[in-house]
Every structure is written in C-alpha cells, then in structure tokens.
Amino acid sequence: MLTLNYTLSIFLMIVLPVLLAGLLRRRFQVAWWLFCIGMLTFIVSQVVHLPLNDWLMKAGILGQPGLDESHPLWWNALLLGLSAGLCEELARALGLWILTLVLCRRQGTNPQWTLGQGLMLGLGHGGIEAMFFGGVMVAATIGSLLSLQGVDLSSLVSSPEQLTALQRQMDQFINAPWQAYLPLIERLIAIGLHVTLSVMVLRAFQKRNFLYLVLAIAYHALVDFIAVIITASGSVNAWAVEGLLFLAALPGYLWLAQVMRQEAPPAPLRTPLRRELALFWAALRKELIQQWRTRRMLIVAVVFGLFGLMSPLVAYFMPQMMLAIPGAEAFADLVPPPTPADAMVQYVKNLTQFGFILALLLGMGAVAGEKERGTASLVLSKPMPRWSFIASKLVSQLAVYLLGFALALPGCYLYTVILFGELSFPPFALLNLALIFWLLPYVAITLLGSVLGSTTNAAAGIGLVGVVGLLIASSIPQISGLLPGALVGWAGQLGSQAAGGIDALGQAAALATGPALGALAFSFMFALVCLVTGIAAFEQQELP
C-alpha cells in the first residue's frame, strides 16, 4: 500500500503537468513551445537561485531555517521568499522579454500576448518544478527511507536529536501511507501559484505596466515566507501545512479566476479529444507495422534474444574457453568456477553496451528520415496532430524494446537455471525493469535529435551528442545518483541478489536504494521532457 501510494503520487507529479498542458492546448489553442519556455525559465531561475541561497548562507546573511538559530526565523523566511520571488519572476520576465524581441523581429510587430499563453508558461515553469523537485526528489527520498526499513537507525546518526528526527520521519513514512499524496497536493498548489504568477508577469507585458512584475515578486515572496514559517515551526500537522499553503495561494487563484472571466478565451480545438486519441492509435498502428515490415522489430528481437541466451552461456563456458588457450592450464587454479552472478554481469554488460547503440541507430531516422523523404509532409497535411506523429514513434520504439526484453528475459533466465541450477526470478525481473528504464532516456533523446535534425545525418549527430552527454553526466559524482547510470548499478545489485537466491519481491524492491528509485523517476521524467520538447519543436517546424 505504502509503495503503491508513493508510486502513484510520484507518477502523477511527473505526468500531471504534461496532461494539464495537453488540456490547456486543446482549450486555448496554445502551442507546446510555451510549455518548454516555461520549463526553461524555471531552470534558468534555479541556476541563479540555488547558488544565491548558498552564497547568502555562506556569507552569514541567511541561516538554515529550523537548524540555525543565529538568525530569527522571520528573517530567514523573508530572505528565502525574496530570493525565490526575485529569481523566478525576473527569469519569467526575462523569458518573455526575449520572446517579445524574437517574435517582434520575426513578425514585424509586437506580439499580442494572450491569457492562454500565460497559463501555458506557468504550467511549464511549475510543471518542471513538480516533475523534478516533486517527482524525482521525492522518489529519491522515498527510496532512501525504503532502504532504511529494518536497519538500526542509531548506527546512521551521530546525535540523539538526529535519531529522534529520523525515527519520527520513518514512523510517519511507514504508519501514514496516505501522506504519500502530500507532496502531490503541495505541487498542485505550487503549479497553480506558478500559473498565477506567470499570468501576472505576462500582464506586465500586455499592459506595459511593470507594477505587475513587482506584484508577482512580492506575492511569490509572501507565499514562500508563509511556507517557510509554517514548515520550520514543526508544530503544524502536515495536512494543515498544505491547507495553509493553499490559503496563502488562494488570493492569487481568485485574481486569476477574475482575469479568466474578463478575457474571453479563444474557441477550443474542433477535433474532439477522442478523435485525437484515435489518430494517435492509427499512427501507432502504422508505426508498429513499419517496425515489423522494415525488420527493425526483428533486429531488436534477435539482438536482445541472443544476448539473453548468450550471456549465461558465455559466463558458463568462459573458464573453459580461457583454459583452452595453450599454456593456460598452468593458471587453472586461478580461474574461479562460473557462477550465476557471472551470467548476470554478462547480461547487464551486454545489454547496456549495445542498448544505447541500437537506440541511436534505429531511432535517429524516425522523424528526420520522414522529413527528408517527404513522407511526413504528406501525412501531416492530413488531420493528424503533430503530437501524435511524434508520440507514436516513441511508443512504438519502446514497444519494440519491450519485446526485446520480453525475449531476453526468459532466454537468460532459462539458460542460467539450466546451466547453473538456480536464479531467483523476482530480482531478475526487477533487473530487467531497471534496464528498460535505463534505456528509456536514450531512446527519447535520440528521438528528440531526430526531430531537431533536418536530415538523418544531422539527427544522428544531435542524438549522439545527447547520448554521450547523458553518459558523461552519469559519471559526475554530484548528480550521477539520479542519472540513468545509477540504474546500471542497481541492475548489478539486483543481479547479485538474483544469483544469491533472494526470491521475495519485497526484499528485491528494498534494493531500490535512494538514488536508484530517484534515477527511475528521473529517467521517466527525462523521457517525458524530451517527448514534450520534441513535440514543441516539431509543431514549430516547417515541413518541406
């Protein structure tokens, strides 16, 4: 129940912003690229905001609320609120200012900003915050707490106060499963607030009145001030905290509702949602047939199936192959006997070494190839929404890789059991899940490269840069725990457990250490962001 609640909550924190943006796109006929600009303004704001807070603390101007008694709480809350308000609202304003310049240059006139555009910018800004600081970071924290179940907490902390705090956190975590939805509720309140603030900043540009910008900074600072005060006090019930946060955001919501009443929205999209989904299925059906007819499905099935079969075989016969080398008999005592753990190591190594290469080779031409040949323009002159064109390509590719894993899994499992006599299935199944999530970002970034590139070669270059970037980022210690590389480490641990005979799914799930669960959520979020960015870019592209 606990795991299910948190999984659902984390999933919704990552997916809901995109779903809401999809609905907004239909209701206000507003483009996806504004969602991406909103995401970008949040990222830019944090590039300044986080180091600024860090500097304020190091300079002794700001204390850590709740931990540092050198400054009064109200002072810390005020500074934290102001730094958030200034960084985020100025980033929003900067984004809008740059957009105004670009659109003015392109169209020859000042753009007429609409309410729908403001709402979409806010959803992007609050959406990426919910995805990362909500979904991914909560997943990482929950993963850490899951892995602490049954562990002697006193061995992890240095003071009785820390032990009490940790114990209280663990009790809350275990005994109140419904609290899993608290971060989700908080993120929804925050998304609403970001939408309000984005519309306020947009109003400053619409009405050429920069008092709206000042108001947005002040209101953001005020809400954050209240949030810091009530959370740092520690005496307020967690549900009441969210209630108070909602009350703090309520005036903004009411202002937004009034603005929405004043401004008549444009006509919604004519195509019903049901029809758009039917078009997505039609596109997906075509993609799956194409994967089959162009042999891509076969290639993936053969490669993955072979790796599934070969990994235990290679592990089993490796000592014999080594000893078959002339002169190697002398080292016979040094060659350890093969174990199922060796089969698992081979399996993880083979699939991770070739997985992203396959993803790159098979995915780089998915969109760029169609643009290059002209097939895309003919299909998109029909009533197919561009989002379904892109989404169907990602889903069909994932389906092909799922098929690959569906063949590799039983192959490896059966051969390992036949050759070594034993392999626990639950951790081995989780190992495959970890590898699927590991592959997901590579497939998604290759697809994004294919959207951005005008030719297959260009797409291959962009995709390669993205893939290499992910691989390099996975080796940076500060962030590696959240990146796909961490999933390979987790898969390795699961492989050892599978070989070691742990057969309870619960025990295997407990191996989802903090970084691994965070990395799972990050992979999913990363793929979703790549998909949305791909759709946004594709919507703006002119097809030859």
Place this chain on the structure above:
Amino acid sequence: MANTAVEAAIECQGLTRHYGKVKAVEDLDLRVPYGSVFGFLGRNGAGKTTTIRMVTGLAHPTRGRAWVAGIETTSADSSARRMFGYLPQSPAFYNWMTPVEYLDYSARLFDLSPSQARQRISEVLEVVGLKDASRRRIGGFSGGMLQRMGIAQALVHSPPVLLLDEPTSALDPAGRYEVLDLIARLRGQVTVFLSSHILADIERVCDTVAIIREGRLALVAGRDELLESYAVDAVELEFEHIPANPAPIPPLFLEALQGQPWVSGIAANGHILRVSVNNTAQARPALLALAAQHELHLTRLEWVRPTLEEIFLKVSG
C-alpha cells in the same frame, strides 16, 4: 473568421511569409470560388509552393490567415485538413506499403469507416488507373504512378477542395496528359487549386487564373476574360510567295490600308503583314472587301489572340 471566407473554397487574408529578409509571400489576399479549377501561376521562386504550404498548415505564416471551405487552416487545429486533399510537387510514400495500405492508412486519418474506406479506395484506384497495381509495393512505382497515387490519396476522403502543387512538372508528356485529363474530369466535383509554371497546363484545364509575382498577387481573372482583356486587336495576313514578284506585299494595297480610318498600325515582315485596328467591328468586313478589291493572293488571314504565355510574361515581368 471573415464572413466572406464561408463563401469561398479557399480564402487567404494578408497571408505573409518571410524567411529572414526574403519575402517569399507578401500580403496575399486571395479567394478561390467553389467549383472552379483555379490555376496559380508564377515563375520558379515566386511563392506558389510557400502559399500552398501555408494553406495546408505545413508552413507557418509570418502573419495573415487562410481558410479552406470556411475552416481556418493556419490555426493549431488540424480538423481543417479534412476539407482538402493535397498533392505535393513530388509526393513521397512509405515504400514498404502497397497503394491499398497507404490509402487505408489515409482513410483512417480521415475517420472513414472500414466499409467506406474499402469503397473509396476501390473507387479512387479506379479513377487514377492504379487498380492493377493496388497490391504492389509503392517502392517500385514510376514517377507517373507516384503522381497518380498522390492524386488518389488526395481524393480518398472525397474532399471539397483539392490542392495540387505542380502536379505535372516531373512527368513525361504521356504522364502529363494523363494527370491533366484526370484533373479535367474532376471539374464540377471538387474545387481544384493547381499551382504550376507550365502555362499550357493551366490554359488547358483551368477556368480561373491567378499570377503571383515576387510573393505578391499580380492578377486574378477568369481564363477567357483574361485572354480577352489582353487581346490585341490585330490581324495577320500572309501573302503567297511568288518568286517573280519583287514586292511580296502589293504597295497599292498597303497605301489603301493606310488610308482606312480603322487602321491604327501596320507592320510588315517578309510575306507577313500585321495590321493593328482600332475598331474591330468595322475592320472585319472592310478588310475582306479591301483584300478582294486588290485581288490579293493570301495563304492565311488570322485575327490574333494572345496566349496565356504572352500575358504571363507581360504580367510577371
């Protein structure tokens, strides 16, 4: 949406597309009446394809809007694309599909029921003459077959408007004839918007002609009206070649002609005399009488009508 847009099969208002400093299309206002076969003429690079791509939603206007059958195509809504069929200059298909599979895929995108789809696929393959090749892979098709396949996919959902971008430019004479014949047969069933730089094609099948020049609309008129309005009131007389005769055109006839009140100009070129007139009604009987009076040996007497090519060259600079 402008009310007028409802009345037109295609409507463009202030349609503009700039690529950096290049003004591909500039403030294009255009109305294509229902039922017409509308020729969109222009030199290479005049903005024909950009206009069509904006109307189909494949390119985004810098400003301005376009409607097809009353539904805006320049908005984010893809539903307007049900109202037209589009054939690009070089249609490209999935080579692994057969015509039936491609048309079935198209039919699904247009929300045709399976029975409707089967019927329409059969009909359009018959119309474009690809029935026998319906189960062959498109990858092996010739240029002419691809063009016919392009027309088939544009017609499969029985759209009220057909947008054809240079449908004959890549074809050999036989293929060109087939496609033009097909377009001519569609007259009265759908509104056809046909862009081309091949003037003979436009003159042959279109009833209304627009000429685009450097991204701006230079002229729109009915074909016959256009030919009429640009007609030069002139007649050409070709005299029989007689080797013994030193002057191919009798001087006395020339002298008499110059004295006529309906003559505005005379130009002789060897055996051919071009006479410009200022009153056709008066000139037609009088000229014949004058020729008879001078017992002229004529091999040809023709009232000159301009070709679309001449008008195009004049209008498009």
